[in-house]
Amino acid sequence: MFSSRARxxxxxxxxxIVAWTIALLWLTPVMGVIMASFRPMSEIIAGWWNLHxxxxxxxxFKEAWIAMRRGLLNSFIVALPSTIIPLIxxxxxxxxxxxxxxxxxxxxxxxxxxxxxIPPQTIGIPLFILMNKxxxxxxxxxxxxxxxxxGLSWVILFLRNYLETLPRDLEDAARVDGASDIYIxxxxxxxxxxxxxxxxxxxxxxxxxxxxxxxxILIYSPHKLLATQRLVWFKGEYHxxxxxxxxxxxxxxAIPIILYAVFQKYFIKGIVGGTIRG
Amino acid sequence: xxxxxxxxxxxxxxxxxxxLILIFVIYPILHTFYLSLVxxxxxxxxxxxxxxTVMRSEVLDIKRLKHFPKKSPPYGALIHNILWIVIHLPxxxxxxxxxxxxxxxxxxxxxxxxxxxxxxxxxxxxVSGIIIHFTFEKDTGVVNLFLSMLGVxxxxxxxxxxxxxYVLILSSVWLWTGFSMIVYSAGLEAIPKELYEAAEIDGxxxxxKxxxxxxxxxxxxxxxxxxxxxxxxxxxxxxxYAATLGGPGGATNVLALQIYFDYFVTxxxxxxxxxxxxxxxxxxxxxxxxxxxxxxxx
Numbered sequence: 143m144f145s146s147r148a149r150x151x152x153x154x155x156x157x158x159i160v161a162w163t164i165a166l167l168w169l170t171p172v173m174g175v176i177m178a179s180f181r182p183m184s185e186i187i188a189g190w191w192n193l194h195x196x197x198x199x200x201x202x203f204k205e206a207w208i209a210m211r212r213g214l215l216n217s218f219i220v221a222l223p224s225t226i227i228p229l230i231x232x233x234x235x236x237x238x239x240x241x242x243x244x245x246x247x248x249x250x251x252x253x254x255x256x257x258x259x260i261p262p263q264t265i266g267i268p269l270f271i272l273m274n275k276x277x278x279x280x281x282x283x284x285x286x287x288x289x290x291x292x293g294l295s296w297v298i299l300f301l302r303n304y305l306e307t308l309p310r311d312l313e314d315a316a317r318v319d320g321a322s323d324i325y326i327x328x329x330x331x332x333x334x335x336x337x338x339x340x341x342x343x344x345x346x347x348x349x350x351x352x353x354x355x356x357x358x359i360l361i362y363s364p365h366k367l368l369a370t371q372r373l374v375w376f377k378g379e380y381h382x383x384x385x386x387x388x389x390x391x392x393x394x395x396a397i398p399i400i401l402y403a404v405f406q407k408y409f410i411k412g413i414v415g416g417t418i419r420g
Numbered sequence: 421x422x423x424x425x426x427x428x429x430x431x432x433x434x435x436x437x438x439x440l441i442l443i444f445v446i447y448p449i450l451h452t453f454y455l456s457l458v459x460x461x462x463x464x465x466x467x468x469x470x471x472x473t474v475m476r477s478e479v480l481d482i483k484r485l486k487h488f489p490k491k492s493p494p495y496g497a498l499i500h501n502i503l504w505i506v507i508h509l510p511x512x513x514x515x516x517x518x519x520x521x522x523x524x525x526x527x528x529x530x531x532x533x534x535x536x537x538x539x540x541x542x543x544x545x546x547v548s549g550i551i552i553h554f555t556f557e558k559d560t561g562v563v564n565l566f567l568s569m570l571g572v573x574x575x576x577x578x579x580x581x582x583x584x585x586y587v588l589i590l591s592s593v594w595l596w597t598g599f600s601m602i603v604y605s606a607g608l609e610a611i612p613k614e615l616y617e618a619a620e621i622d623g624x625x626x627x628x629k630x631x632x633x634x635x636x637x638x639x640x641x642x643x644x645x646x647x648x649x650x651x652x653x654x655x656x657x658x659x660x661y662a663a664t665l666g667g668p669g670g671a672t673n674v675l676a677l678q679i680y681f682d683y684f685v686t687x688x689x690x691x692x693x694x695x696x697x698x699x700x701x702x703x704x705x706x707x708x709x710x711x712x713x714x715x716x717x718x
Contacts, residue, residue, distance in 0.1 A: 268451035272451070
């Protein structure tokens, strides 16, 4: 018979093996893309795991960079305002939903939150017609305006839930001293919201950066295409240039991965807080 | 103590957000609803388009479906989305819960493992589609290396209608498990330790603790995970677009892709078919979301 100590150690070892096997399995596809991005096509065709002959080259990255640099810049031009605008507008609205009571407040809030469930395609078709009328089709600013509006429902939900957990003593004290709502919002509430605002910044930026569908239907001039469009475009119909495609994938996903690495805590709080009601 | 704000002030705080949402989100939705009720000449036809859009082989291929699973996909986009839910939902939910529970014990490098599992949630879905295509391709795909050890001949798994859809569905577990894992982790952490301690004093086994404390307390978390996962499965687009574009021969077509094709690719555009299909999808997702909100409130 095993002693209980031996059994405990055995269980611990098994748990470690299971966990790390799953992790390695999960990492394998990404490993492949990284390996392929640094090697010539002939070696990719032979399998990136094949290590008999390894030639390290930056050719793939050079090619991907030339094809995608404009797209990456465009993605930045869209993602920056698409992050800042809903941040400000959403914080103001969330404050109203949390601190004021007004006619139909809860119904309006439910309406805004339920917009999160709407499929993008339901918005996409008439959005194209609308943007055409507003002369905002094939316009990066127009796309940013849409992303701002589209991100608002999540931002409002997340910030309102966060506000509900904050104590109101400071605000009440300031109000007794005669401070206006606008003053209280900017000088007392906004600083308290800082962690939540970080979550919104990293997540909203990542989501807009990662978006493909709305770029696909609204932007079509070659020099205005976003990075996601560029990447899919050079996949080609029959001959897939895997080396360039893998290098391009890395260029595209580097930004969200760096954001995640730096702001991991806020990233996860945002994902969890946006779904579980506070 | 909620304050009764002056109407002017409330308006000031709400105006910027509401005007943006009204113009760019709510107005388009209502427009889609309108377009779903009229024919191509603009005459009101009631819900005729809804029947027409579902009763075509791209959306619901009853002839092939009758021979499920002997005949391979395509069964139509609607069935493909349903298959996505049937296969993907239990897999990611259980795997996420399993990983969350597993990584709570003191495992060396638990946070690194979590980060690795979470990668699929961070990277663009078009990149995920490309990565999966690469991983299952005949010459470049590492999957073929593993399968050749089992004696399976290498092939491009996404090029055949028999395998393409199932490969995409199973691979999307790789993408989405990070979500359920993270949400379950937060849910597990929120359970007070005293409950387990009290149960231990009463002599409860590990299984009993899981069955009678963990599971019931995780119910709201599970509702959230299941809801968000179903919505994700119903809305899937970028991933399929980048991996297969719905091919081969429509075998991996999904509703979101079909709506896009109907309006933006088919010449001449079919707003009647596209919008009615979009509204059907909307009613389903909205219904699921409201059901989950109601059950969470309870």
